Amino acid sequence: MKSPDLQRDRHALYEVAVQGVEWDLDFLARCFRNRNGREARTFREDFCSTAALAVAWAQRHPDNLAWAVDLDPEPLAWARRRRLPWARDTKGRVTLVRSDVRKPQKPLVDVACALNFSWWVFHERADLLAYLKAARASLKPGGVLVLNMFGGIRAEKRVIERTRKGAGNAPDGEPTPAFTYIWEHAKLNALDRRLLAYIHFEMRDGSTMKRAFVYDWRMWTIPELRELVAEAGFSDFEVYSEGYDKEHRTHTGTLHKRAHLDHEDSWIAYCAAYK
Ligand SMILES: C[S@@+](CC[C@H](N)C(=O)[O-])C[C@H]1O[C@@H](n2cnc3c(N)ncnc32)[C@H](O)[C@@H]1O
Structure with a gap:
């Protein structure tokens, strides 16, 4: 029997709705391996919230x-309560850090990431530059920082996307209910590129969690990020996006390096910045 609390655990539902942990980690590992000819061993998840990627990284090797x-x-406490106790022997190889990502972190790592557009919380150039400089300073030589972002004509319009998710389990094994994940772009201000977006959850019994997550983001562009990455001192920058199979109208699951990205519909780019 699912308790109302679990039904309403926004972090557990967020993980099911949004995160593709193993897929993301495969890509991060690949970026480092391609550059350095060896496997990355140390990793930092910036903007970690419930630390899903960090724990999965430790579990890989x-x-x-x-x-x-x-x-x-609050999400760090959730990770401590709901994830780490079930990580068993891996637990000792994951460290949760309460800090602003604009501060350089120790020890230095091979790979760092800022995923699910979290870095868009920075609205000003100076703040994003401070983050990129700190992230670079916190990488070992040969290290890579991966940030993702989205855009495209469709993404700049009002968007309401509904995706059904099946019942599952939170990291501690507690059941999560079947639900519908709703991603809403409420408004984009052309003057400052500020995007107001929401995540809502709708349960099968009709109850809803409206505005479970609210995002006041700046919708940065790829050239803006590329320029700031260079200004922060990174030596190289690559842009990847997922392949699309036109015949079957589905994404292929593989990220390809791009020199051109179609802006017609909407896109998600994974950007790799190398120290
Ligand atoms: C959307 S969640 C990211 C969740 C998860 N990492 C993912 O990839 O889906 C964004 C997180 O960034 C954190 N955050 C926002 N500003 C931050 C800052 N300056 N330094 C560190 N964390 C920050 C918030 O507390 C929040 O938990």
């Missing part, structure tokens, strides 16, 4: 170490 950084104690 007995020599893997992970740090997970977030400013907000």
Whole structure:
């Protein structure tokens, strides 16, 4: 029997709705391996919230170490209560850090990431530059920082996307209910590119969690990021996006390096910045 609390656990539902942990980690590992000809062992998840990536990284290999950084104690407490106790022997190789990602972190790592557009919380150039400089300073030589972002004509319009998700389990094994994940772009201000977006959850019994997450983001462009990455001192920058199978009208699951990205519909780009 699912308790009302679990039905309403926004972090557990967010993980099911939004995160593709193993897929993301495969890509991060690939970026480092392609550059350095060896496997990355140390990883930092910036804007970690419930530290799903950091713990999964540690679980991938007995020599893997992970740090997970977030400013907000609430999701870190969730990770400590709902995820780490079930990570068993891996637990000792994951460190949760309450800090602003604009501060350089120790120890230095091979790979760091800012995923699910979290870095769009920075609205000003100076703040994004401060983050990129700190992230670069916190990488070992040969290290890579991966940030993702979205755009395209369709993404700049009012968007309401509904995706059904089946019942599952939170990291501690507690059941999560079947629900519909609703992603809404409420408005984009052309003057400052500020995008107001929401995540809502709708349960099968008709109850809803409206505005479970609210995002006041700046919708940065790829050239803006490329220029700031260079200004922060990174030596190289690559843009990847997922392949699309026109015949079957589906994404292929593989990220390809791009020199051109179609802007017609909407796109998600994974950007790799190399120290
Ligand atoms: C959308 S969640 C990211 C969740 C997860 N990492 C993912 O990829 O889906 C964004 C997180 O960034 C954190 N955050 C916002 N500003 C931050 C800052 N300056 N330093 C550290 N964390 C910050 C918030 O507390 C929040 O938990």
